[in-house]
Amino acid sequence: MTELLSAAALEAELRETGERRYHHLHPFHRLLHSGGLSQTQVQAWALNRYYYQSRIPHKDAIIVSRLPDAASRRIWRQRLIDHDGDDADEGGIARWLRLAVGVGLDQDYVQSAAGTLPATRFAVDAYVNFVRDRSLLEAIASSLTELFSPGIIATRVAGMLANYDFVSPDTLSYFNNRLHQAPRDADYALAYVKANARTAAEQQSVITALRFKCDVLWAQLDALYSAYVAPGHIPPGAFLADAQPELAR
Amino acid sequence: MTELLSAAALEAELRETGERRYHHLHPFHRLLHSGGLSQTQVQAWALNRYYYQSRIPHKDAIIVSRLPDAASRRIWRQRLIDHDGDDADEGGIARWLRLAVGVGLDQDYVQSAAGTLPATRFAVDAYVNFVRDRSLLEAIASSLTELFSPGIIATRVAGMLANYDFVSPDTLSYFNNRLHQAPRDADYALAYVKANARTAAEQQSVITALRFKCDVLWAQLDALYSAYVAPGHIPPGAFLADAQPELAR
Numbered sequence: 097m098t099e100l101l102s103a104a105a106l107e108a109e110l111r112e113t114g115e116r117r118y119h120h121l122h123p124f125h126r127l128l129h130s131g132g133l134s135q136t137q138v139q140a141w142a143l144n145r146y147y148y149q150s151r152i153p154h155k156d157a158i159i160v161s162r163l164p165d166a167a168s169r170r171i172w173r174q175r176l177i178d179h180d181g182d183d184a185d186e187g188g189i190a191r192w193l194r195l196a197v198g199v200g201l202d203q204d205y206v207q208s209a210a211g212t213l214p215a216t217r218f219a220v221d222a223y224v225n226f227v228r229d230r231s232l233l234e235a236i237a238s239s240l241t242e243l244f245s246p247g248i249i250a251t252r253v254a255g256m257l258a259n260y261d262f263v264s265p266d267t268l269s270y271f272n273n274r275l276h277q278a279p280r281d282a283d284y285a286l287a288y289v290k291a292n293a294r295t296a297a298e299q300q301s302v303i304t305a306l307r308f309k310c311d312v313l314w315a316q317l318d319a320l321y322s323a324y325v326a327p328g329h330i331p332p333g334a335f336l337a338d339a340q341p342e343l344a345r
Numbered sequence: 346m347t348e349l350l351s352a353a354a355l356e357a358e359l360r361e362t363g364e365r366r367y368h369h370l371h372p373f374h375r376l377l378h379s380g381g382l383s384q385t386q387v388q389a390w391a392l393n394r395y396y397y398q399s400r401i402p403h404k405d406a407i408i409v410s411r412l413p414d415a416a417s418r419r420i421w422r423q424r425l426i427d428h429d430g431d432d433a434d435e436g437g438i439a440r441w442l443r444l445a446v447g448v449g450l451d452q453d454y455v456q457s458a459a460g461t462l463p464a465t466r467f468a469v470d471a472y473v474n475f476v477r478d479r480s481l482l483e484a485i486a487s488s489l490t491e492l493f494s495p496g497i498i499a500t501r502v503a504g505m506l507a508n509y510d511f512v513s514p515d516t517l518s519y520f521n522n523r524l525h526q527a528p529r530d531a532d533y534a535l536a537y538v539k540a541n542a543r544t545a546a547e548q549q550s551v552i553t554a555l556r557f558k559c560d561v562l563w564a565q566l567d568a569l570y571s572a573y574v575a576p577g578h579i580p581p582g583a584f585l586a587d588a589q590p591e592l593a594r
Contacts, residue, residue: 117581214560215567218467225474307582311463314580315568318464321578322571329570331563332366333556 098300103290106299110286110306114244117310120251124317127325129251131259135200136337138260140324142196143335144216144316146206149192151220153179155227159239162232171284178277191270198267211335215319223312230305233298237289237305241313242282249275347549352539355548359535359555363493366559369500373566376574378500380508384449385586387509389573391445392584393465393565395455398441400469402428404476408488411481420533427526440519447516460584464568472561479554482547486538486554490562491531498524 101109119125127133128141156175163169181187196206205211227235249271256263293299323330330336350358368374376382377390405424412418430436445455454460476484498520505512542548572579579585 123576123578215464215468215564218471218561218564219464221474222467222470225470311580311582312467315462315464315467318571318578318580319564319567321576322567326576327372327570327574329372329567331560331567333560 098296100296101299106290106293106302107286109299109303110240110289111243113303113306113310114241117307117314118241118244118248119310119313119317120244120248122314122317122321124321124325125248125252129255129259131255133325135260135262137320137324138199138262139196139201139337140335141320142192142199143201143206143211144213144320146192146196147209147212147216148220148316149179149189150209151224152188155224158224158227159232159235162235168288175277175281178273188270188273191273195267195270198264199262211333213319213323213334214331216316219312219315219319223309226305226308231301233289233292234301234305236285237293237302238309239285240282240289240306241309242278243286245278245282246275249278347545349545350548355539355542355551356535358548358552359489359538360492362552362555362559363490366556366563367490367493367497368559368562368566369493369497371563371566371570373570373574374497374501378504378508380504382574384509384511386569386573387448387511388445388450388586389584390569391441391448392450392455392460393462393569395441395445396458396461396465397469397565398428398438399456399458400473401437404473407473407476408481408484411484417537424526424530427522437519437522440522444516444519447513448511460582462568462572462583463580465565468561468564468568472558475554475557480550482538482541483550483554485534486542486551487558488534489531489538489555490558491527492535494527494531495524498527 124141128138133141153176156172156179160169160172160176163172177187179188181190184190193203193206197203209217223238226238230238253268253271256268257265289302293302323334373390377387382390402425405421405428409418409421409425412421426436428437430439433439442452442455446452458466472487475487479487502517502520505517506514538551542551571577572583
């Protein structure tokens with residue numbers, strides 16, 4: 097049924113997938129960016145997304161471990177450097193931690209991941225397992241959500257600064273670096289899948305991998321919305337604003 | 346900090362974990378059992394839980410593959426027989442499929458798992474991966490939610506028959522067998538962990554494994570509630586009552 101697409105048509109399909117399924121469409125993000133969340137709800141977002149951030153270098157190291165040649169490994173290795181930094185105060189994870197502390201969370205509590213929603217863990221771990229268990233082509237394709245992140249980052253930074261008095265430019269510094277890292281990374285991954293998806297089935301697997309990754313991001317926001325917005329069913333053991341200092345000990 | 350517990354004290358801890366974290370406490374189950382759901386919502390439950398059922402023999406086969414002696418493998422093998430049956434019309438999965446068709450779903454659509462919520466997949470796959478990646482003791486302990494299932498089954502069958510005119514005793518026949526299988530299986534697993542958790546750390550790992558499994562069940566109901574009850578955000582691509590026949594083709 098599926099036919100071999102030109103590289104340009106494959107790219108168009110991927111961009112359309114993002115337009116329909118990327119989490120910029122999720123109602124939680126609309127609330128986050130428009131000032132519709134309480135500080136506790138923003139904390140829940142920062143806390144849960146920390147778990148996602150903390151797994152990214154694991155995911156990227158798996159991809160490096162699977163790349164066949166030194167040239168491509170060197171390129172992908174940059175993601176490890178970007179995320180883990182050169183010392184404890186640097187890199188994307190450290191900057192996300194500053195964001196979490198900046199919105200009022202306890203650093204040890206965030207790093208313990210004790211209050212993370214189980215659904216966040218399941219979705220994020222599914223992503224790491226996908227990258228380990230599927231073809232290298234699919235593993236690389238699943239990173240293509242970064243094609244769509246500059247747009248959401250611009251909206252987010254402007255919206256959060258305008259709408260929350262507990263958010264400062266320094267708190268959001270994580271996103272400054274992502275604005276140039278994400279397009280560079282996405283360009284490489286997009287060129288890779290366009291060059292390496294050589295059959296209709298491989299092209300389909302690339303589209304399915306991007307759809308899977310959109311599901312991973314979407315499910316994290318569904319879980320946040322369900323626990324902390326409506327209906328507000330916080331699962332047993334997950335982050336509660338009042339219990340935070342106690343849970344942190 | 347943790348001390349070695351007697352076998353009886355370990356069992357008491359496990360039972361208390363179930364009292365606080367098993368999914369009989371989840372508001373979705375209260376709605377399901379009391380007649381508070383529409384037929385479409387019951388369909389969403391049956392469809393998503395089919396994915397869970399369909400993965401159980403994978404989980405049990407992994408455990409069989411890890412058991413060191415023929416005697417324990419023979420005992421655990423019974424779960425494969427119970428679930429997969431001796432032919433296509435038999436066993437727990439076939440009976441769950443009858444339940445799904447009985448509440449009005451298309452059999453091919455259910456078996457395709459196309460409408461399954463991503464969050465259901467992530468939670469269920471996390472369970473299968475847990476059983477593969479953790480210690481054998483933890484893998485076996487994660488099955489201990491079956492200690493608590495007879496209570497919920499009795500409530501469910503009585504409640505659903507009383508409250509939904511689209512549910513018949515035949516539709517619910519899956520649960521008849523579970524009423525004697527689950528206690529037999531749980532007794533074996535409980536005796537195993539009581540005999541084999543010999544250090545405080547191992548006992549703690551058993552309790553954590555049960556807590557993890559409770560999270561797996563809870564997250565599935567959170568996802569159902571969020572998508573199909575409130576706020577009713579159905580993620581892209583998931584089951585929609587009206588779209589079912591179309592999606593099934």
